[in-house]
Structures are given as C-alpha cells and as structure tokens.
Amino acid sequence: MTATATDAPETSLRRGRLGVIGIVFFVIAAASPLVGMTGALPPAMALGNGTGVPGAYLAVGLVLLVFSVGYSAMSHRVTNAGAFYAYVGRGLGIGPGVGSAYVSLVAYVAIQLAIFGFFGATMKAQMEDKFSLSLSWWLWALIAWAVVLLLSLFSVDVGAKLLGVLMLFELASLALLSIAVFVRGGGKQGVDFGASFSPSNVLSGGFTGSAGIALAFAFASFIGFEATAIYGEEARDPKRSVPRATYLAVIVITVLFAATTLAVVSGLGTSTAVDQALKLSTVDEVPLANPAAVLYSVATDNVGSWLATLMSWLVLSSLFAGLLAFQNSAARYFFAMGRSGALPLVLERVNRAGAPIVASITTAVITGVVIVVFAVADLDPVVKLFFWMSGLAVVAIVLVEALVCLAVIAYFRRDSRDGRGNGADGLDDTADQDRSGGGVIRTVVAPVIALIGLLIGEYLLIARFGLLAGTVAEGKDPTKDLFALSTVGWVLVALPFAMFVVGLLIGLARRNAENADALRNFVS
Numbered sequence: 001m002t003a004t005a006t007d008a009p010e011t012s013l014r015r016g017r018l019g020v021i022g023i024v025f026f027v028i029a030a031a032s033p034l035v036g037m038t039g040a041l042p043p044a045m046a047l048g049n050g051t052g053v054p055g056a057y058l059a060v061g062l063v064l065l066v067f068s069v070g071y072s073a074m075s076h077r078v079t080n081a082g083a084f085y086a087y088v089g090r091g092l093g094i095g096p097g098v099g100s101a102y103v104s105l106v107a108y109v110a111i112q113l114a115i116f117g118f119f120g121a122t123m124k125a126q127m128e129d130k131f132s133l134s135l136s137w138w139l140w141a142l143i144a145w146a147v148v149l150l151l152s153l154f155s156v157d158v159g160a161k162l163l164g165v166l167m168l169f170e171l172a173s174l175a176l177l178s179i180a181v182f183v184r185g186g187g188k189q190g191v192d193f194g195a196s197f198s199p200s201n202v203l204s205g206g207f208t209g210s211a212g213i214a215l216a217f218a219f220a221s222f223i224g225f226e227a228t229a230i231y232g233e234e235a236r237d238p239k240r241s242v243p244r245a246t247y248l249a250v251i252v253i254t255v256l257f258a259a260t261t262l263a264v265v266s267g268l269g270t271s272t273a274v275d276q277a278l279k280l281s282t283v284d285e286v287p288l289a290n291p292a293a294v295l296y297s298v299a300t301d302n303v304g305s306w307l308a309t310l311m312s313w314l315v316l317s318s319l320f321a322g323l324l325a326f327q328n329s330a331a332r333y334f335f336a337m338g339r340s341g342a343l344p345l346v347l348e349r350v351n352r353a354g355a356p357i358v359a360s361i362t363t364a365v366i367t368g369v370v371i372v373v374f375a376v377a378d379l380d381p382v383v384k385l386f387f388w389m390s391g392l393a394v395v396a397i398v399l400v401e402a403l404v405c406l407a408v409i410a411y412f413r414r415d416s417r418d419g420r421g422n423g424a425d426g427l428d429d430t431a432d433q434d435r436s437g438g439g440v441i442r443t444v445v446a447p448v449i450a451l452i453g454l455l456i457g458e459y460l461l462i463a464r465f466g467l468l469a470g471t472v473a474e475g476k477d478p479t480k481d482l483f484a485l486s487t488v489g490w491v492l493v494a495l496p497f498a499m500f501v502v503g504l505l506i507g508l509a510r511r512n513a514e515n516a517d518a519l520r521n522f523v524s
Contacts (some may be wrong), residue, residue, distance in 0.1 A: 091407025
C-alpha cells in the first residue's frame with residue numbers, strides 16, 4: 001500500500017505559534033539570570049575586578065548587542081530552526097555550516113547537562129533542609145529530565161507559557177532586590193557608579209588579570225541569548241519577530257545583570273564588597289563554597305528573609321526553565337541537521353503538535369545516559385558535571401558566534417559572480433534583497449566590532465578555563481597563571497574545535513552526495 005501525502009510523517013515545525021514575548025521568555029530562561037547572580041557573580045567579584053564587576057557585565061552585554069545587529073540582519077534572509085548552522089552555511093558554505101552545527105550541538109547539550117547537575121544538587125539540598133527528605137541528586141535530576149522531555153513533546157507555545165510564569169517571578173525578585181537597595185541609598189556607603197562603571201575599575205588588572213576573570217564569568221552568564229533565531233520557523237512574522245526578540249532579550253538581560261550586580265556591590269558596601277563576598281560564601285573555611293549566600297544576604301538585609309527564601313525556590317524554577325529552554329534548543333538543532341541530511345533523516349520527524357519528536361527524544365537519551373554515568377561513577381554534580389559542562393558550552397558558543405560574524409560579513413559583501421548573487425553555498429540568491437541592503441553599519445562595521453570582542457572573549461575563556469571549569473593543573477594558581485589547565489581541561493577546551501573539524505569534513509564529503517539538495521536546503 002502506497003502512503004498518501006496525508007499519511008506521510010510531518011517534517012515541518014508548527015508555524016505561527018510564538019510572538020516576540022514568547023521567544024524572549026525562552027531566551028531569558030536559557031540565560032537563567034537568577035542562577036547567574038547566585039553562581040557566577042560572587043566568584044567574578046571576588047576573583048575578578050571586585051567592584052568593577054557590574055561594568056564587566058555591561059561591557060559583555062554591549063558586545064553581544066553589537067553582535068545582534070549583524071545577527072538580526074541575517075535573520076531577514078534566513079529562517080531556519082538551525083539558526084547559527086544556517087547562517088554560517090549561507091555565508092561561508094556547507095562545510096563550515098555543518099561544522100558550526102556540530103559545535104552548537106555540543107554547546108546546547110553540554111549546558112543542559114550542566115544545569116541538570118546544578119538542579120539535582122540544589123534540589124537535594126533544598127528538600128533536605130526544608131522537608132528532611134533525603135534523595136540522591138541524580139534522582140532529582142532524572143525526575144526533572146522526565147518532565148522536561150514530556151513538555152518538549154507538546155507544542156512549543158505550551159513551554160513558552162510555563163516559562164513566562166517562571167520568568168515573571170524570577171525577574172520580579174531581582175528587580176525588587178535592586179529597587180530596594182537603590183531606594184535605601186545603596187547601603188552604608190551609597191551607590192558608587194564610578195567604582196562599578198569607570199573604565200579604570202572595569203579593566204582593573206588587565207585582560208590577562210582580574211578584569212579578564214570577571215569578563216570570562218560575564219560571558220558565561222550570557223549563554224543562551226542567541227536562541228532567538230532558532231524559533232524562526234515557529235514565530236509569527238519571523239522576519240520581524242526574531243530581530244525584535246534578539247534586541248529585546250539582550251537589552252533586558254544586560255540591564256538586569258548590570259543593575260543587580262550594582263545593587264549587590266552597593267549592598268555589601270563598595271569598599272568591603274570583595275571581603276564580604278568571600279566571608280558570606282565561605283563554608284568550612286572554603287571560600288566561595290556557597291556563592292548563593294551572597295545574594296541571599298543582600299536580599300535579607302534590604303528586603304527581608306522572606307525574599308531570600310523565595311529566591312532559594314526561584315533558583316530551582318530558574319534551573320528548570322533553563323532545562324526546558326535548552327532541551328528545545330538542542331532538539332531544534334538535531335531537527336534541522338536531520339532535515340538537511342547532516343545527521344540521520346529520522347530526526348526531521350515532528351508529531352501532531354508540531355514538535356520535533358525524534359530530535360527531542362534523542363536529546364533526552366543523550367543527557368539521560370550522561371546523568372546515569374556520572375551517578376554510577378559517583379562524580380560530584382556541581383564540581384564535575386556543572387562546572388565542566390558549563391565551561392565547555394560557553395567556549396563552544398563563543399566560537400560559533402565568531403563564525404556567525406564572519407558569515408554575516410561574507411554573505412552581505414560577497415561580490416556577485418554572475419549578477420545573481422550565487423554564493424559559496426551554490427544557491428541562487430535572486431529572491432533575496434540586495435546583499436548590501438542592510439547597510440554597511442549593520443553588515444560590516446557591527447560584525448567586525450563584535451568579532452573582535454568575541455575573539456577577545458574566547459581567549460579569556462580558554463586562558464581562564466581552569467578557573468571557570470575547576471580543571472586546574474596541579475601546582476598552578478588559576479588566578480595568576482594563564483592556561484593552567486589539567487588534561488581534562490584541555491580535552492574540554494579542544495572538543496568544540498575538534499567537532500568543528502569533524503562537521504566541516506562531513507559537510508564537504510556529503511556536499512556532492514545523494515543528499516546534496518537537502519544539504520543546500522538547510523542554508524535557506
């Protein structure tokens with residue numbers, strides 16, 4: 001019996017389900033602002049540039065905002081669930097496009113694994129403290145894993161509504177804390193904008209010193225903002241929704257991070273902020289063992305203990321929201337690669353709700369196996385799973401963002417070979433608007449500036465990877481020695497670059513194979 005068109009499995013995501021706000025919720029959820037303020041801010045302050053840490057977050061946000069200019073210009077030309085994958089492919093060719101897709105997959109799966117580790121450990125501690133319920137971290141992680149998988153199999157707007165509720169509470173708690181500190185005058189020493197935002201304080205210690213440490217932690221805190229274009233196929237009017245969502249997401253995250261970090265620094269006292277952060281986070285004479293205590297202390301002093309308690313629960317909801325956001329991101333990369341033929345075609349299957357069912361299940365299988373392996377090997381969920389995977393993820397994402405900058409420049413400025421705009425991907429771009437239509441600022445100047453900033457960021461991330469991921473070579477001081485990485489650290493750093501080479505070779509090898517048309521489609 002021959003299958004009819006109606007019997008054939010669907011291979012397109014459900015369109016028109018997400019507006020600007022829905023996309024922004026997914027992106028802010030991926031950035032997990034409350035987690036960043038409890039986990040990354042204290043070490044960035046204590047080990048980095050001290051009171052200049054708000055300026056470090058603002059600087060990174062500005063770099064990513066400039067990056068968004070070219071990124072958004074590209075979104076007018078390409079609407080694809082692979083986003084970065086498609087942008088690099090259209091600008092630099094199929095080989096680099098497939099390579100960047102493999103790197104992106106590594107990033108999104110890694111960051112989801114990192115969050116699973118942090119969620120499991122945090123949930124275990126919270127339930128033991130509040131309800132005397134003692135369960136292993138991996139059991140809590142697997143419970144979250146099952147719920148996230150089920151939600152990812154529903155239409156994407158179901159997840160957006162859930163994330164919306166969680167995000168509103170999370171953003172409200174951070175906004176309340178910041179407003180309370182500023183209304184009270186910023187602690188005993190007031191609010192000192194110069195101490196936090198003057199270039200001399202922000203760059204204190206230099207790029208190879210304390211400023212570099214703070215900037216590295218700040219870059220790590222922004223991971224996930226780039227997910228806006230991933231939902232292009234499911235957005236209402238994607239050529240408008242994606243650029244607007246990108247700008248809005250970056251601006252909201254930047255303002256939130258800068259304001260909250262300034263509030264924390266002011267609440268601790270500008271001249272004593274570093275000492276107070278170390279004192280509050282110390283457990284059993286181990287500094288920064290409990291970094292969340294810093295934010296909770298400021299909340300208690302300026303609002304009340306109830307806000308600190310609320311935040312301790314909202315951290316869990318923030319982590320869960322991040323799990324769902326990255327599950328969707330990774331699944332849509334698997335989906336796009338399956339549809340293009342860069343991975344098995346079965347990954348292109350979607351269910352009746354319009355969700356990428358096989359890709360979602362594939363993502364869940366990978367993360368589930370890793371959680372089980374870490375549990376069986378009795379590896380610490382925070383020191384090992386969280387720090388290893390989050391460090392790996394941010395190195396991978398910044399690498400792909402740099403490739404996107406190159407792709408934007410190449411795509412818009414490439415000289416037409418025959419007057420029709422045929423590019424490195426072999427596609428006829430006659431249907432596109434003029435390549436220079438976006439203007440030289442959007443298509444050349446902004447991407448070049450962003451590329452420089454991202455390359456500096458990548459250098460800082462690798463140079464300070466031992467500090468970020470806890471993979472310090474024996475006998476080295478990660479606050480003073482650059483590239484002080486153990487063997488595990490070097491493997492994690494090298495993995496994104498190795499996966500790019502693997503994907504590049506696969507893309508080049510299959511470019512002229514039987515699936516050549518499908519590979520071309522993925523950059524359209």
